[in-house]
Amino acid sequence: MDTITKKAATPDFILASKLQALLRWETFLILIVVLVCVMNSYLSPYFLDPWNLSDATFNFTEKALIALPMAMLIIAKEIDISVAAIISLSSTFMGLVAQMGAPIYVVVLVGILIGAGCGLFNGVLVTRFKIPSIVVTIGTMSLFRGVSYILLGDQVVRDYPDGFDFFGQGYVYWVFSFELVLFVFFALVFYWLLHRTTFGRYTYAIGNNPMASYYSGIKVDKHRLILFTLVGVMSGVAAVLLTSRLGSTRPSIAMGWELSIITMVVLGGVSILGGRGTIAGVVLAVILMGLVTFGMGLLNIPGIVMSIIVGVMLISVVSLPVLITMYKTKKAKAL
Amino acid sequence: MLRRFIYSREGVLSIIVLVMFFGVGVINPDFISLSNSVSIFNDTSILIMLVLGQMMVILTRCIDLSVAANVAFTGMVVAMVNQYFPELNMAILILLSLVIGAFLGAINGLFVWLLKVPSIVITLGTMSIYRGATFLLSDGAWVNSHQMSESFIALPRFEMLSMPVLAWMAIAAIIIVFWAMKYSVWGRNFYSAGGNPMAAFYAGVNVGKVQFYAFLVSGTLAGLCGYLWVSRFAVAYVDVANGFELQVVAACVIGGISIVGGVGTVVGCVIGALFIGVVNNALPIIGVSPFWQMAISGLVIIIAVIANASSDKDKARIILRKPSESIDSAQSH
């Protein structure tokens, strides 16, 4: 223990160490983002165009909105792989009420409420029956989308009220789409929630040691329930945006999104084992993935090749830090 | 003994499967005929083999999401080899599928073993990579039945004792894995490494290596299934077995393989796979609307895991001695 040098226990020290922590993974991501930008603008003359970049954001904002609460959920040692199915179910219900002639605000409200309901349902199954969340959500993934199929069958709903297209297609100012602005807003909200509030603190504590958190008076199950519901709510929000962007609903909407969302979160430096990760990391990972796929799209690289690249990125992201520490300890031993 | 089985998780599950099986038989008596039972088993064989591999992986606290992509890649390779060298002996092709599958599994296993990175992330990555590689390899083209040699297609269909080779292969896999998991040190290591890695380490078990073996076996079986799949459906293309990994994991979960490691039996996972097999085969027979099928399978999974979870609850220890119990225990001494 003597090897550790004494440092004054002052708040400045917290700040310094916070900065230090931030300066690792996130800096690395920022560097890559810049690199990708430079490469993309070098490789394609179309890359550095505000409208094109703005268009590119549509490819990830909805997924990114779910990645935010998903990051918190994974930090708290849980996971939800039913999110894409929640989008489908909540879009289906929006479609049904829209068909009955509901006004915009009702449609939106229904979308968000159904999302919240699905999240709550996941949360109740996880906390009430003490089943691992990955197992629960494998089941509800089929259940939620299955219910969409029951309700809609082979129908398609496209009679959304006038003006509903604003959410997924409208612009707030110049090239800034409503989706993008909403994402920035929620990124700030979740940053505040995770890093500034007691709720965020509890999330880390639970993710690191649920038992000790419970013994410290945290209502662990309630917290998990809220997190699942939050993921549901944001899936509902994403469903509103996606439905509005597509202008129509089908049960097969958002197929396979869960994996890209989880990929974003892991790429952002959130530990899949819980307890570690930041919103800044997730946001950067989202931007990185958006830029990489958009850049490759401009070069017309087939999607399946892109998925190879994303797969390699994912594996490197978790392996690199391990390799680096291995190398460091080897060096330390040699000394 | 029998009573113990009936009350165990496996017992409850097999009763549910049997009730389902005969329930469908009431609606359509042909369903429970011997030949149809064989055909359901045959249809489930590939799933069973993949589930056996996945069980080992899950026992060691890992998960292998890349199995379906492995099936697609290996299937494509052997199909293409067969297409260009139709004279090549089937034994060599099967060996090839085992080797390729094992290789892909080993890649997962090495990352988990040597770098200690979470398997869910690794296999999520290799899942995209293997399937992408299938696309690059085939350039998106299919290999069709008439491009495959006769023996390539005939092998899994060849009937012995009125059961196809495919089903016999599954039975062989079940027996081998059952023996290994019960009677070999190598197999018992999966339980100890997953049940308590620290203690396993203290007992001289190399946990990382055991995890590596799990991925190796899972990959090898997936490779074999790759050949079996393209041969059975007589076509190889990029999307082969797309999304099948979830069915494999679901079968494990239904079969009572604990996702947190260390608990699960071969019997359980075979029943879990048969459960899915019976549901898959029964739904079209009893004429359930295709729109209902997905919701039903989701509901079934949820109910099964809830049942599994609650059957665990009674196992708490008891300090207080009820009068009757103390007599019991006194007698047993």
Place this chain on the structure above:
Amino acid sequence: MNNAIFSLQKVSKVFPGVKALDGVDLHLYPGQVTALIGENGAGKSTLVKTMTGIYQPDGGEIIFNGEPVRFHSPHDSHALGITAIHQETVLFDDLTVAENIFLGNYPMTKYFSIDWPTMVARSQEILSSINAHMDPNQILRELSIGQKHMVGIARALSVDAKVVILDEPTAALSHHEIHELYELVNTLKGQGKAIMFITHKFDEIFALADRYTVFRDGCYVGEGFIKDTNEAHLVEMMVARSIEATYPKKDVEIGETLLEVDRLCHTTEFDNISFSLRKGEILGVYGLVGSGRTEVMQALFGTSNHVTGTVTMSGEEVIIRSPKDAIDNGIVYVPEERQKQGVVLELPIYQNISLPQMARLVKRGQVDQEGEMALARQYCERLQVKSSSWNEKVMNLSGGNQQKVVIAKWLATNPKVIILDEPTKGIDIGSKAAVHEFMSELVDSGLSVIMVSSELPEILGMSDRILVMNEGLIVGELSRAEATPEKVVSLATGGTIPC
């Protein structure tokens, strides 16, 4: 000196940031018990792991039977007949007793398969040879902690060992079981095995050991024969200072009744628990391991379900359904399983301290980090937590300091009743004294303390009043004056008070 069967010479082991072993020597002799003594963190367990091939030493030599050896894995040491019972229970909850005993060393048939019937039969033999009666086919999860320890011991005896290493084997055993263990050690000794025994309890050292070796901060300090030494000498070697009175119980004026528990019942764990606690009192709760003390305390703290009965604080009934309710009512609990239930190892000290009262540390909707820091500083300084900064992860603290963090966390909530469950379990003599001293201070400042302990001297030395539990029931209550070791043990093992 050269007849040692197993020796370590100049062995070192480095962990990132810690030199756990710094060129230590150790010799074990056939037919003799060597006690290894040292404070918490002296490197004893690390040495055990190095001797059994779990860790590879960074320097030095291991000599077995006069020949240098290298253990690449626990397998190698096992093959030479070196077995160990580790400090942590390292068994498998979901496997059978028999398999737990033979795991890593299965009996095989000639067809290369595990011979289950033989395994069960031999387990039965070994278990009855140590007087542990259980069904080898039972799943370990269904056993009590004490029984599990017996399985651990059976495991160490399953091979024909030449060297047996016991790392704090008695920490979780009951009085009765400890005596059986003593007998066992003597039998093994008689069979000519070399035994190493690690413990923090001096009575055990003097009762069992022939030789001793002392470590301090990863360094070898000295060794010798037990018959040539005494406790004071050993303590001085261990801590390089002398320790004063072991049980510094202060006399505090005892106030009115604060907490009353009335007919607390649980469906399976305990029944009809009634007692009261007064202001400024230390209430000791004694019982054998598994007698249900922890369960009762956890019920008071709101962590167990299926509990009926009433709890009154200062005359008013309170309803406690979760730890939060308990904390709100001024009852806090320092758990037995410190690392699992007490601290969040990955979080810094200051965040651990503030965890139970985050809600009070909010400024403008945000966590007030400076307030948090101030709180942590105040209480950690009061408890003299040793750390480079309050921003250090709890993971990097020694066991005793982790315990202090837990206590600091609770004191910061201004509790009325503090429940300490085995507060000194696995804590060395120096830290132990500090904890006891602190307990005295607590009651002095107006708190009431419930102390669950399995250590008789501690119970007798610190309590104002003693409750004794057996098989889920309170079987007796003794005042400080009437309590004697015989009375307490007799009650705890199901007897009545001898007159």
Place this chain on the structure above:
Amino acid sequence: ADQVRVALLVKALGIGFFEAAYRGAEEARKELGDVDIIYTGPTSTTAEGQIEIINSLIAQRVDAIAVSANDADALVPSLKKAQQRGIKVISWDSGVGKEARQIHLNPSSNSLIGEMNVQLAADAIKAKGKTSGTFAILSATPTSTNQNIWIGEMKKSLSKFPNLKLVDTVYGDDLADKSFREATALIKNHPDLDVIVAPTTVGILAAAQAVSDLGLTGKVYVTGLGLPSELAGHVHSGAIHSFAIWNPIDLGYSATMLAYNLVKGKGTKTDIPMGRMGTLHVDENGDGAMAKPFIYDASNVDEFSSVF
């Protein structure tokens, strides 16, 4: 002169039919000389994947997009945006809502396809030596638009075939294993079934395989839409008597020609030239259809199996 850049956006890469269409597009490129073809498509057949690609095509300012859509409605907003940015949009094979494209090139008219599928079933029954019989449909997913349109057309045209009876419609989701299982179940549930009609390439293959595995070759015929290169084996084995498909090469060729001519402003509102394929007549909805699907059987399948 500047190159005209035409994007051929397909449902997903790695589908034989679209690879063949790409070859047709390449043929058109060679013929025209001043065209670049961007052949692209998502990893799996999802609308979201196609939209991402449309966004990148807009960014590249291609001159025209010729799309075979995974979803007739979901692509509408982004294709509209493409049009606003001055990109010519046509759909082919599988169409999109008419507000989102200028022309839709049907491989053949839907009613013709529907009728032809029933005709194929009738032919198969005749091949069995029967005059009347039953058939069932094995479709792709329950939500795939053109499948559903064709099934609807098949049902309509049933009145022209009084001797045919449709007994069941099932969905194989374009998955080999599920289609196989559904086909097997069809045969078991309807012991007197004569023909399975699968207007989808995955389905027809799986059904043919199921029939030959059950040893019912000659008893139950499979027919529908498929590619000669994929089905030649089953035609020879006898599981398939005949099947139909339009020529994907011609389709890709025509789509490219149409896109090019729209960019160049050639042709009139109702008639647009498409090179060697003649002129496309467009109706008031912007729909145009190519010729009748071509029927393949044992006599001609080998001739084409090496082509597409």
